[in-house]
Amino acid sequence: MKIALFVTCVNDTMYPGTGKAMVRLLRRLGHEVDFPMAQTCCGQMHLNTGYRDQAVPLVKGFAEAFASYEAVVTPSASCAAMVRDSHARLVPEAAETAAKVYELSEFLIDVLGVTDVGAHYPHRVTYHPTCHSLRMLRVGDRPLRLLREVGGIDLVELPEANECCGFGGTFALKNAPVSAAMCADKVANVRSTGASTLCSADNSCLMHIGGALTRAGAGVRTVHLAEILAATEEDPA
Amino acid sequence: MTGTTPDRATSHRATSHHEGPAMPTYVGMPSFPSAARAAVADTRLRGNLAHATSTIRGRRAEAVAELDDWAALRESGKQIKDHVLANLGHYLRMLEERVTAAGGTVHWARDADEANRIVIGLVKATGETEVVKVKSMATQEIGLNEALAEQGVTAYETDLAELIVQLGDDRPSHILVPAIHRNRSDIRDIFLRSMPDAPEGLSDSPAELAEASRRHLRAKFLSAKVAVSGVNFAVADTGTLVVLESEGNGRMCLTLPETLISVMGVEKLVPSWRDLEVFLQSLPRSSTAERMNPYTSAWTGVTPGDGPGEFHLVLLDNGRTATLADEVGRQALRCIRCSACLNVCPVYARAGGHAYGSPYPGPIGAILSPQIRGIGSEVDASLPFASSLCGACYEVCPVAIDIPEVLVHLRARAVESGPRHPLERTAMNAAGWTLRSPTRLALAQRAASASRRLVGRRGRIRRLPGPLKAWTDTRDAPVPPPESFRAWWARTDGGRTEERDK
Numbered sequence: 102m103k104i105a106l107f108v109t110c111v112n113d114t115m116y117p118g119t120g121k122a123m124v125r126l127l128r129r130l131g132h133e134v135d136f137p138m139a140q141t142c143c144g145q146m147h148l149n150t151g152y153r154d155q156a157v158p159l160v161k162g163f164a165e166a167f168a169s170y171e172a173v174v175t176p177s178a179s180c181a182a183m184v185r186d187s188h189a190r191l192v193p194e195a196a197e198t199a200a201k202v203y204e205l206s207e208f209l210i211d212v213l214g215v216t217d218v219g220a221h222y223p224h225r226v227t228y229h230p231t232c233h234s235l236r237m238l239r240v241g242d243r244p245l246r247l248l249r250e251v252g253g254i255d256l257v258e259l260p261e262a263n264e265c266c267g268f269g270g271t272f273a274l275k276n277a278p279v280s281a282a283m284c285a286d287k288v289a290n291v292r293s294t295g296a297s298t299l300c301s302a303d304n305s306c307l308m309h310i311g312g313a314l315t316r317a318g319a320g321v322r323t324v325h326l327a328e329i330l331a332a333t334e335e336d337p338a
Numbered sequence: 339m340t341g342t343t344p345d346r347a348t349s350h351r352a353t354s355h356h357e358g359p360a361m362p363t364y365v366g367m368p369s370f371p372s373a374a375r376a377a378v379a380d381t382r383l384r385g386n387l388a389h390a391t392s393t394i395r396g397r398r399a400e401a402v403a404e405l406d407d408w409a410a411l412r413e414s415g416k417q418i419k420d421h422v423l424a425n426l427g428h429y430l431r432m433l434e435e436r437v438t439a440a441g442g443t444v445h446w447a448r449d450a451d452e453a454n455r456i457v458i459g460l461v462k463a464t465g466e467t468e469v470v471k472v473k474s475m476a477t478q479e480i481g482l483n484e485a486l487a488e489q490g491v492t493a494y495e496t497d498l499a500e501l502i503v504q505l506g507d508d509r510p511s512h513i514l515v516p517a518i519h520r521n522r523s524d525i526r527d528i529f530l531r532s533m534p535d536a537p538e539g540l541s542d543s544p545a546e547l548a549e550a551s552r553r554h555l556r557a558k559f560l561s562a563k564v565a566v567s568g569v570n571f572a573v574a575d576t577g578t579l580v581v582l583e584s585e586g587n588g589r590m591c592l593t594l595p596e597t598l599i600s601v602m603g604v605e606k607l608v609p610s611w612r613d614l615e616v617f618l619q620s621l622p623r624s625s626t627a628e629r630m631n632p633y634t635s636a637w638t639g640v641t642p643g644d645g646p647g648e649f650h651l652v653l654l655d656n657g658r659t660a661t662l663a664d665e666v667g668r669q670a671l672r673c674i675r676c677s678a679c680l681n682v683c684p685v686y687a688r689a690g691g692h693a694y695g696s697p698y699p700g701p702i703g704a705i706l707s708p709q710i711r712g713i714g715s716e717v718d719a720s721l722p723f724a725s726s727l728c729g730a731c732y733e734v735c736p737v738a739i740d741i742p743e744v745l746v747h748l749r750a751r752a753v754e755s756g757p758r759h760p761l762e763r764t765a766m767n768a769a770g771w772t773l774r775s776p777t778r779l780a781l782a783q784r785a786a787s788a789s790r791r792l793v794g795r796r797g798r799i800r801r802l803p804g805p806l807k808a809w810t811d812t813r814d815a816p817v818p819p820p821e822s823f824r825a826w827w828a829r830t831d832g833g834r835t836e837e838r839d840k
């Protein structure tokens with residue numbers, strides 16, 4: 102299978118470790134991934150902020166960059182949802198490529214058929230299911246099923262897990278007080294678990310919650326799902 | 339739907355934004371972010387709202403989970419409403435014909451002013467100076483009580499929560515529980531101050547408050563000759579109007595007075611009683627978490643010797659046909675005002691209802707107000723952005739309104755409507771330009787990486803300039819990495835050289 106990695110512009114620029122973990126994980130499972138250099142961004146920030154005209158060329162660019170692959174896998178549930186839900190509506194010709202895009206947990210469980218990826222992560226972890234992974238992509242408990250198989254992990258439930266963390270892209274700036282109030286409640290729930298690691302399938306939400314966690318000196322680190330799944334005893338994250 | 343009891347209206351009042359005494363119009367409302375800022379700072383309001391909404395949210399989830407055909411009910415509700423909207427002219431003419439044949443009179447109102455003029459004319463023709471009211475969103479939307487007051491007619495709200503709002507010279511902050519921002523002692527104070535026949539020494543026990551309002555209202559029901567109501571549903575093929583409420587006060591208004599005037603948004607139609615059946619199941623479960631609605635009143639024209647002898651129906655457009663013209667936005671007209679979307683909304687729970695600057699708060703207000711009023715004002719242009727797009731509203735909506743989709747659609751309209759944020763436009767264009775080219779993106783990433791030693795200490799940034807300050811006021815920002823993913827990929831041949839070196 103010819104697999105491409107869509108790393109997303111946020112991970113590419115700010116969280117390269119997540120992209121590297123994707124490559125390491127898939128390679129360990131016996132799959133080579135390609136990184137088409139022509140890729141940039143799915144257009145979500147522009148579309149969701151009201152700049153549809155700026156989003157359209159990005160959608161076209163995405164479809165061109167990934168057209169020749171059988172599957173496209175991405176470490177962002179939010180971007181996967183943007184591609185699958187909105188690309189065809191903005192650019193009808195983008196439909197075919199958009200349909201081949203999978204978020205990491207979907208790809209592992211639905212396409213590769215694995216839940217035990219041979220990872221080892223000996224820490225107390227709590228998982229925040231992001232809104233777009235839950236309510237747009239509908240990944241359900243796939244990420245949790247993957248995490249449960251991780252060796253050494255102490256997985257603890259996050260209270261009020263399904264509540265939005267308040268990130269919402271430019272919402273975090275445009276409605277900063279409301280966003281911060283939502284984040285404060287999320288942070289309190291994370292701290293109540295006693296976890297040392299907060300895991301999620303989207304680095305943008307983790308950037309938001311993590312920024313409040315470090316500001317509060319909470320001593321909880323934020324780690325993307327891909328990085329936990331890529332970690333092994335020999336090669337810890 | 340109407341109805342609440344004092345103990346359910348358990349919260350503290352928010353700052354009210356009245357422009358003048360007894361004229362709670364929605365003109366010149368502040369934008370959502372600035373109105374929300376004050377509400378968020380009010381920790382007592384926030385705590386009460388969070389408690390009230392999470393309680394009703396849990397009960398709704400249980401009530402809905404009881405039905406194995408919920409998904410089918412939701413789909414039917416959506417299809418019935420879509421069918422009506424696609425054939426609105428046909429069903430409206432049918433309704434007019436059947437209501438007229440049953441002895442009612444139908445009036446058509448293009449906008450709020452015209453609707454108010456019609457109602458005022460009808461009330462004046464009776465020679466009365468008092469009317470009793472059944473809680474109605476449509477009459478709040480047009481500011482009917484204020485318009486009547488200007489003409490010397492006093493409107494008495496008879497829904498308990500609505501009465502609290504009215505006596506407190508306040509605005510509703512929730513569709514179903516308009517006084518959700520008031521707590522028991524607030525309510526006692528309002529009654530003692532503004533209810534002329536409130537008993538001395540009234541306590542804040544729910545039973546005493548309910549009794550005081552019951553006695554106050556009973557006198558009004560017995561003396562009023564004219565009632566004004568809204569409409570939950572209008573059955574086109576029989577000309578029947580339907581109102582759902584929880585207290586029975588609405589039933590009094592609909593049956594005791596001599597003249598009944600009902601104001602109804604044109605989208606409230608269903609074709610037949612079989613269609614109504616769907617909503618009589620989905621609305622109570624979605625709004626009050628009840629299996630069946632307590633008081634459902636239905637009437638067809640007039641019946642000699644039984645109920646009002648004169649019935650007028652005012653059909654209100656007020657921006658609805660303009661909304662219907664928008665292919666994406668029109669789904670907002672499916673709304674049956676159940677308020678489920680408010681109760682699950684994390685933004686509503688923190689910002690409160692008043693910040694939405696209209697009788698329609700919460701997610702539905704954020705998509706309805708900018709459509710029926712247009713996006714000309716500060717508040718209407720800001721409403722489509724009053725959401726984190728978490729999607730909780732869409733999930734619970736009994737008529738499957740994809741609120742996030744409409745919000746995003748309206749954001750584009752707000753941006754295209756004019757240069758409200760010229761700086762943002764510049765930034766978005768620059769970001770678009772950079773992201774359209776992998777080469778330019780790589781250059782920008784290199785610049786970001788080069789800046790890392792300047793910007794942050796210990797891997798985080800505690801302060802950013804300009805508009806980004808809103809981020810670092812409460813959150814650290816990440817420091818750019820030494821190299822981007824694409825730079826790493828190019829340097830290491832996708833990590834292969836690194837692995838070889840190990």
Ligand code: SF4
Binds near residue numbers: 673676679680
């Ligand atoms: S939009 Fe849907 S959930 Fe919200 S009030 Fe209307 S019908 Fe209810």
